[in-house]
Amino acid sequence: xxxxxxxxxxxxxxxxxxxxxxxxxxxxxxxxxxxxxxxxxxxxxxxxxxxxxxxxxxxxxxxxxxxxxxxxxxxxxxxxxxxxxxxxxxxxxxxxxxxxxxxxxxxxxxxxxxxxxxxx
Amino acid sequence: xxxxxxxxxxxxxxxxxxxxxxxxxxxxxxxxxxxxxxxxxxxxxxxxxxxxxxxxxxxxxxxxxxxxxxxxxxxxxxxxxxxxxxxxxxxxxxxxxxxxxxxxxxxxxxxxxxxxxxxx
DNA sequence: CGTCGGGTTCGATCCGCGTCGAACATCGGC
DNA sequence: GCCGATGTTCGACGCGGATCGAACCCGACG
Numbered sequence: 176x177x178x179x180x181x182x183x184x185x186x187x188x189x190x191x192x193x194x195x196x197x198x199x200x201x202x203x204x205x206x207x208x209x210x211x212x213x214x215x216x217x218x219x220x221x222x223x224x225x226x227x228x229x230x231x232x233x234x235x236x237x238x239x240x241x242x243x244x245x246x247x248x249x250x251x252x253x254x255x256x257x258x259x260x261x262x263x264x265x266x267x268x269x270x271x272x273x274x275x276x277x278x279x280x281x282x283x284x285x286x287x288x289x290x291x292x293x294x295x
Numbered sequence: 296x297x298x299x300x301x302x303x304x305x306x307x308x309x310x311x312x313x314x315x316x317x318x319x320x321x322x323x324x325x326x327x328x329x330x331x332x333x334x335x336x337x338x339x340x341x342x343x344x345x346x347x348x349x350x351x352x353x354x355x356x357x358x359x360x361x362x363x364x365x366x367x368x369x370x371x372x373x374x375x376x377x378x379x380x381x382x383x384x385x386x387x388x389x390x391x392x393x394x395x396x397x398x399x400x401x402x403x404x405x406x407x408x409x410x411x412x413x414x415x
Numbered sequence: 416c417g418t419c420g421g422g423t424t425c426g427a428t429c430c431g432c433g434t435c436g437a438a439c440a441t442c443g444g445c
Numbered sequence: 446g447c448c449g450a451t452g453t454t455c456g457a458c459g460c461g462g463a464t465c466g467a468a469c470c471c472g473a474c475g
Contacts (some may be wrong), residue, residue: 207413208337215331216433236452247434249453254432268442270452283413289406293327336463357421367464369423374462388472390422417475424469431462439454445447 204259204275204282213258214290218243219251223260226274227291233264233273324379324395324402333378334410338363339371343380346394347411353384353393 204210214220222239226232240248252272255261259282264273279287324330334340342359346352360368372392375381379402384393399407 207410208335208340210413211331211335211410215328215335217328218433220328237450243433244435245452246436246454250433252452270442283409285405286409286413289403289409290327290331293330293403293406338463355421363463364465365422366424366466370463372422419472419474421472422470425467427465429462429464431460433460434458436457437455440452442449442451444449 199256200264201262201275202257202259204279205257207283209258210260210279210283210286213254213260216251216254218247219255220290220294222251222255222272223274223287224291224294226261226272227276227287231273232276233266233271235269235271239272319376320384321382321395322377322379324399325377327403329378330380330399330403330406333374333380336371336374338367339375340410340414342371342375342392343394343407344411344414346381346392347396347407351393352396353386353391355389355391359392 214223218240225239226234236248236252259275260279261272261274264271276287334343338360345359346354356372379395380399381392381394384391396407
């Protein structure tokens with residue numbers, strides 16, 4: 176990695192202080208019902224769509240939603256994360272959400288493509 | 296049709312008595328959130344799986360579920376039907392549910408295949 | 416004609432989800 | 446070192462969904 180991109184804690188893996196304790200930044204791609212339930216919500220679906228359109232499938236949290244409160248957005252991030260669809264990534268200390276396209280594709284081939292295509 | 300297969304009212308389209316009034320037997324395939332929500336429930340997912348495995352994608356209602364009440368099953372049938380995933384079909388007067396594979400495939404190509412493959 | 420099997424409808428219940436506001440934590444900048 | 450921006454967490458609330466039992470309807474069969 177040539178820039179500050181890091182997956183996990185903001186401080187990276189230098190063994191330093193644990194800045195965000197107990198925060199699982201990533202999870203395995205869940206079962207079919209879990210993944211479908213995560214994608215069934217319009218708000219989350221829009222988030223996924225924006226990430227898919229973003230360069231490197233990564234976007235700042237604030238750029239993924241409109242017209243809802245921060246706490247609500249955070250809740251949706253958690254659902255997507257626990258379904259294994261996204262992960263937290265830190266770029267120069269700034270928190271981003273990344274769509275785990277490859278991992279989801281491996282476990283459920285073609286699903287995300289079908290879903291995203293169906294939005295048009 | 297060489298046998299008694301009929302879509303719609305049990306009496307077919309001979310202009311006879313309306314045996315099941317106000318019962319929409321089929322609906323257009325819904326939006327992505329609607330379809331995903333319909334597929335997100337484990338009970339309905341199992342129903343879809345059994346229909347997909349059945350010959351002609353058609354099965355008797357009673358053969359699509361276990362360990363739940365009739366009324367609950369009927370509710371799930373309604374959800375699937377209103378999402379456009381299934382339709383009611385009468386074979387020699389016996390009510391069946393048919394998975395509308397072609398119609399879903401046309402609107403959301405690859406989705407059902409991905410979902411069903413992910414169950415294995 | 417009475418009965419049985421199979422589905423639907425209705426009402427009630429219960430639980431989970433989406434939403435918000437407020438409080439807290441963290442990071443970057445002045 | 447303080448402050449603003451950004452996310453997370455924690456209750457609380459309301460709504461919709463999943464479930465059940467009971468009643469009803471219809472076709473088949475004796």
